Amino acid sequence: MELNQLTIREAHEKLQKGEISSLDLVNACSERIKKTDKKLHCFLATDFDNAIKQAKEVDKKIKKGGKIKMLEGIPCGIKDLILTKGITTTASSKMLENYVPLFDATVIKRLKDNGAIILGKQNCDAWGHGGSTENSDFGPTHNPWDLERVPGGSSGGSAASTISDQVIYSLGTDTGGSIRCPAAHCGAVGMKPTYGRVPRFGAVAMGSSLDTIGPLAKCVDDAAIVLNAIAGVDEKDSTTLPKPVPDYTQMKDKGVKGLTIGIPKEAFGKGLQPDVKEAINIAVRDLEKLGAKFKEVSLKYLDYGLACYYIIMPSEVSSNLGRYDGIRYGHQSNKADNLFEIYTKSRAEGFGAEAKRRIMIGTYVLSAGYYDAYYKKAMQVRTLIKEDFEKVLSEVDLILIPTSPRPAFKLGENTSDPLTMYLEDIYTVTINMAGVPAMSLPCGFVNNLPVGMQLIAKQLGEEKIFQAAYAYEKVNGWNKLKPKI
Amino acid sequence: MKLTKAEVEKIAKLSRLELTEKEKELYANQLTKVLDYVDKLKSIDTENVEITAQVTGLENVYRGDEISQCDYQKELIKQSAESEDNLIKTKSVF
Numbered sequence: 001m002e003l004n005q006l007t008i009r010e011a012h013e014k015l016q017k018g019e020i021s022s023l024d025l026v027n028a029c030s031e032r033i034k035k036t037d038k039k040l041h042c043f044l045a046t047d048f049d050n051a052i053k054q055a056k057e058v059d060k061k062i063k064k065g066g067k068i069k070m071l072e073g074i075p076c077g078i079k080d081l082i083l084t085k086g087i088t089t090t091a092s093s094k095m096l097e098n099y100v101p102l103f104d105a106t107v108i109k110r111l112k113d114n115g116a117i118i119l120g121k122q123n124c125d126a127w128g129h130g131g132s133t134e135n136s137d138f139g140p141t142h143n144p145w146d147l148e149r150v151p152g153g154s155s156g157g158s159a160a161s162t163i164s165d166q167v168i169y170s171l172g173t174d175t176g177g178s179i180r181c182p183a184a185h186c187g188a189v190g191m192k193p194t195y196g197r198v199p200r201f202g203a204v205a206m207g208s209s210l211d212t213i214g215p216l217a218k219c220v221d222d223a224a225i226v227l228n229a230i231a232g233v234d235e236k237d238s239t240t241l242p243k244p245v246p247d248y249t250q251m252k253d254k255g256v257k258g259l260t261i262g263i264p265k266e267a268f269g270k271g272l273q274p275d276v277k278e279a280i281n282i283a284v285r286d287l288e289k290l291g292a293k294f295k296e297v298s299l300k301y302l303d304y305g306l307a308c309y310y311i312i313m314p315s316e317v318s319s320n321l322g323r324y325d326g327i328r329y330g331h332q333s334n335k336a337d338n339l340f341e342i343y344t345k346s347r348a349e350g351f352g353a354e355a356k357r358r359i360m361i362g363t364y365v366l367s368a369g370y371y372d373a374y375y376k377k378a379m380q381v382r383t384l385i386k387e388d389f390e391k392v393l394s395e396v397d398l399i400l401i402p403t404s405p406r407p408a409f410k411l412g413e414n415t416s417d418p419l420t421m422y423l424e425d426i427y428t429v430t431i432n433m434a435g436v437p438a439m440s441l442p443c444g445f446v447n448n449l450p451v452g453m454q455l456i457a458k459q460l461g462e463e464k465i466f467q468a469a470y471a472y473e474k475v476n477g478w479n480k481l482k483p484k485i
Numbered sequence: 486m487k488l489t490k491a492e493v494e495k496i497a498k499l500s501r502l503e504l505t506e507k508e509k510e511l512y513a514n515q516l517t518k519v520l521d522y523v524d525k526l527k528s529i530d531t532e533n534v535e536i537t538a539q540v541t542g543l544e545n546v547y548r549g550d551e552i553s554q555c556d557y558q559k560e561l562i563k564q565s566a567e568s569e570d571n572l573i574k575t576k577s578v579f
Contacts (some may be wrong), residue, residue: 099564102557196541209538238546239539307523318500325501327575332566339578344503356502360493360512361519363500377526379536384529386537419518435540459541 003028004165005482008222011074011168018062022055022073022117025168029075029119033166036485041141042161044080045088046120051075054117070225072115077167079158080121081128082213083202084108087118091204092136093126095330095350105202106237107171107213107230114229119167123157126352127321128173128206130154131181131424134415135354142411143185144483145449149408152185154178158216159186164485169226170216175206176309177403177428179214180440184403184452187442187478188216189469191223194459195435196241198227199234207316208239210309210432219479220469223439224248227462243460251466257291259468261455262396264299267427273406279444279451280402283472287400290471297392297399301385305430308385310422311365311378312433318362321355357418382433389434393458398468400455402427403440407449427454437462441469442478450478487517 003025006014014020030048037043058073083089083101085108090096104112111118125135133141133156141156143149144164151160155172159182162170172179174192183190191214198213205211215226231245263284268277288294326332326346333345351359365374392399405426414421431438436459440452455465473479488496493513497504504512555561559571567574 102560102564194541196543209540235548238548239541239543241541241543301529304526304529307525310519311523311526322501327565328573329564336576339576340501341503342576343501347501348503351502356500356504356508357512357515357519359500359502360496361516364492364496364516364520367496367499373527374523376536377531378523379538380531380534381526381529382540383534383537384531386540417518418515419522422519422522433540 002165004032004168006168007219008070008074008168008225012068012070015062015073016068022058023052025073026051026055026075026117026119029167032164033119036164036166039142039147039485040144040160040164041139042122042157042164042166043077043120044090044092044123044138047087047118051117051119058115069114071111071229073117074168075117075119076111077119077122077158077161077170078108079124079155079170079172081124081173081204082108082171083204084118084121087121089121091127092124092138093350093352093355094137095324097331099329103202106199106234108202110230122161122170125154125156125354127204127317127355128154128175128178129317129354129358131177131421132414133157134411135352137352140411143408144485145187146408149410149449150185152182152404152408155216156182159183159188159190162216162218163188163483165482169218169222171213171226172216173203174212174214174432175210176313176432177425179216180403180428180438180452180454181425183216183440185408185450187450187481188218189220189223189442189479190214190216190440191227192431192438193227193231193462194241194437196239197437197460197462198230199237199240201234201236205320207313208320209316210313220441220466220473221249221252224251224466241460246463248462248466251463252470254467254470255291256287256468256471259398259464260293260295260396261287261468262295262297262392262399264297264302264392264399264401266299266302267401271405271426272402275446276402276406276451279446280453283443283453284400286475287468287472290475292468295396297396299388299392301381301388302430304381305385305433306422306426308378308381308433309425309429310361311374312382314358314362315366315375316362317358318366321351321359324350326350354418385430386434389436390458393436393461397464398455398457400453403452403454407446407451431456435459437465439465439469441472444478488513
């Protein structure tokens with residue numbers, strides 16, 4: 001096995017015992033990036049020099065007999081929507097093409113405090129807007145299982161990079177499925193935590209009432225280890241929940257006996273591709289064999305989640321992207337003659353088509369005369385969605401649904417019609433509306449393309465998700481299969 | 486109902502986005518499609534339903550009103566397209 005294929009725990013143990021060095025690990029990953037990224041396009045910026053320096057320090061510490069932390073000396077990749085001090089952070093948008101942050105996001109600070117080594121910044125849909133990475137202003141990422149297909153999005157670079165063993169793990173963001181969708185399409189474990197569980201300070205804001213940050217990993221255990229490191233209250237993000245963070249790795253051997261999992265009939269209707277449905281049915285039977293109980297439940301507002309999301313999210317996007325005025329930082333047009341034109345021309349040149357669409361939808365639904373009909377209505381429906389989840393999750397421990405209605409589609413297949421593209425998010429967005437945690441977990445292959453399923457728990461119920469995911473992964477080797485690149 | 490060109494122009498102005506004639510036509514069609522889709526919410530009865538803006542119910546998070554020093558004021562100013570004497574420079578309003 002190559003070093004870059006190791007999981008976090010495997011790498012950690014080998015490092016601590018002195019069997020491998022952090023430098024070897026960093027070199028194995030950077031070589032892999034250099035060899036494969038022309039085909040995949042996962043990275044927008046790399047920082048190998050600093051990574052090597054850091055690795056040498058860790059190796060010195062180990063040689064002296066020092067005890068290292070779980071993430072110490074282990075290389076990772078970061079979605080380019082998360083601010084990294086001194087490393088260009090573009091949000092995959094021309095608007096921020098030359099933006100170098102002066103500070104780290106809280107999650108980056110926490111990773112660094114744990115000794116993590118950042119190899120670089122990963123491609124995504126610009127501003128997190130999309131489900132395929134085709135909206136990146138710097139060109140799409142390719143799916144490692146089939147280079148003609150999308151990796152999902154918006155954290156597509158992070159998922160593809162992790163599964164191609166360019167890095168040991170990655171951090172992504174999830175506003176409507178942006179961790180889970182690419183995790184499903186690339187065969188990664190993607191964990192979207194409860195809203196407010198992980199601080200967003202230093203993440204480029206998209207939909208502030210929905211945004212979350214979480215890991216994309218090669219296995220459940222790695223996702224648990226990373227979430228342990230980044231979760232918890234932060235005074236710089238006042239939406240973080242002041243609740244203690246459990247050790248999610250403790251759920252490793254709990255098994256699923258005694259857990260009841262709900263299957264909402266609304267999620268298995270006509271939009272779902274039959275062979276994806278079959279893969280999920282097999283996973284359900286596997287979990288049943290392990291001792292989980294299943295129960296049919298009803299999420300009657302599931303079908304309205306997408307409509308609700310495409311009002312609330314663009315409203316928040318239009319507000320959050322208002323800060324890009326061409327003046328304080330980011331792109332400024334050199335064709336402007338007055339202040340108004342600095343705004344309109346800088347934004348016209350700096351934003352891509354999808355950002356423009358979302359800004360305009362948001363501006364429209366928030367504008368005088370339409371606010372009650374759209375925004376207020378959507379916030380009321382959001383209450384119904386939230387109550388729907390609360391009710392079902394008081395009867396069952398977890399809900400299981402598909403992550404995507406079909407496996408990864410071909411590049412260019414959906415780009416002419418934004419609405420068709422939006423419909424790919426049908427199973428993920430509603431979860432952000434309810435603020436509950438959800439993991440996408442590999443559960444099989446259809447035509448050699450990975451398929452993912454989601455495990456959903458009530459707010460702050462991450463432990464139960466990990467409990468079931470650990471148990472399922474133990475009897476299924478989906479994550480042992482590697483794409484050939 | 487299809488958005489008119491005048492409506493798209495109004496939204497673009499509010500959004501501070503300069504659009505080409507081609508973009509106006511394209512976005513009129515695309516935005517109309519999205520707005521038609523989200524209209525399905527109208528079929529839900531929401532009378533007397535409270536709104537949800539903060540999904541975890543957290544409210545009124547305070548901290549002490551203490552002044553702390555920013556370590557990189559000068560560098561922040563330099564991130565602007567134009568600056569002078571540690572101030573951001575921009576064009577006149579008119």
